[in-house]
Amino acid sequence: MPQLIESTSAQTCSLSECEEALAHCNFDPLDPESTAVAAHWLKRLTNNRTFLADMLIDRITGRTQGDIESGYGPQAIVLSHRRGNMFLRANIWPAEQDLCFRNSGAGSFVYGVPHDHNFSFLTSGYCGPGYRSDYFEYDYEAVAGFTGEPASLNFIERSALHEGKIMLYRAHRDVHSQLPPESLSVSLNVMHVDPAQCWFDQYGFDLEQREVTRVLSPNATETFLRIAIGVGSDEALDYSEWVGRNHPSDRLRLASFEARAARLSNPCEQDDLWRMAEKSGGEMVMAIAKRRRAALAG
Template sequence: MAHLIAAPDPTSATLAEVCDALAVWGFDPAEDESVAHAANWLRRLGNDRDFLGDVLIDLLSGRAPAGGVGELSGIGGGGGASNRVILAAPGRGHYSISASIWPSADEQALRASGPDVFGYGLARDYNHDFLTLGYFGPGATFDEYEYLYPAVAGWSGEPVELRELGRSQLEPCQMIHCRAHRDINVVHPPASLSVALTLSHEHAANGWMDHYLFDLGQGRVARVLGHGPSETFLRIAVALGGEEAVDLATRFGRHHPSDRMRLVAWRALAGAARGGEAEERVWREAERSGSRVVAATAARRREMLA
């Protein structure tokens, strides 16, 4: 399960001081010493009970972020959630800092937008490690699961062995380490409005790693997450009909190191095929391309076309 971290330092630090320290020492979740160092600085930031309110006031009033550190992207951050405020954008040190605002079931924002907008009730893992600290309010609750990432090929509908670990709550001043490609969380609304501070590991390689939404009732992959701009660009290029784009997509489909990119390439080629027979030939070739993910999807597509 997500690992509880003890970081008892009672002193506080400004956002600028935290960013300076992490820019020098970085955040590498593979090293225990680096995790402990990052956790200590996140704790010190959390001990400053005023900074986040100042940042939000600056955001609402249209002023620059308090302290002049990083870019404040505002509400509407990554992962489809609309409750994330970026406090320190990725840069030196392979980290970012954000604040997640969790509305309760009684909040107008949740009633108006629905739970999916805030990621409530969705079972998902992550393609990056992160530390999360309870900062304000009683804290959201989490249903926790584990799975074995190397055992999953990564296609929608794939059976997955999920290990249920129980429910926990991110209480004030409590910190957890959520591990990439291992921990699965289902977030539920807190009893009242709550805020958590999150320090995430940022690396260019993370974007090439699949992560998933899971169907807990069926024990299957519900959806593959993590599609990047390169995949969108390839689909557009092939759709526009250029021979060079088709050639590139074919090479990507056969040889790209990312199964996800290979599947995108075959989907782009199938989408550009003229007629059902031509599309079936594309998926037949894809099924023999040497990727389990592609083969499983291609077989299903051929059945649909039969």
């Protein structure tokens, strides 16, 4: 499960002080000393009981416009610009009785969607009883990432992110299935940014079957590649063949074969393409290619 970090500090800090301190500590989740420093500043910000409400009221009333855009949706509030390899974020966790939960459903808040993360982050319970999680651990290196693949998930415990609790979620190791809190809650995050993280997938899991269900992390390169192949220029098709043979990302190589197969109406040509994919290497691509060939034969 995420690493619990004990802190009894009663000191407080402002959002800007926290941001500045974290920008200079070079937060590295693999380094215990660096993590301890970052956790100390997150604890100090968590102890500041007014900063978040003041910031939100300023934005609601128009006193400040806020120049930070969020790609996470309305549940997440990005609190700082990216500084070095980190930024600050707040997450809102509605309870089942809250109107936004009743209108949008559990899935909109990732409740009941077991998943890992392709990044590490520190989190603290800022207010409320906190979301609950069933926590698991698994071996990322043992998983190729295709739907239906067995994943050895080891259950650890169920616990809540209560006020003042600080944890380190470790990329590609900690899996959790979140449950709504008993009442509206907010958490704070120190998000670690790794330039390579977009090439490492985040997975959803089926806890009953102990299987991978799907890849959750978006990848713009994959989307662009599929569109280019769909348009069908000679240059795009030539490039897609190179990707299918040589790209280090299994996910991108699979996208190359899937997009090219979608252009083919002849089942024999599709089978030839998937036979090529089956021999291209990489467990994910090989497993999907076998399934596609079996479907064509059946």
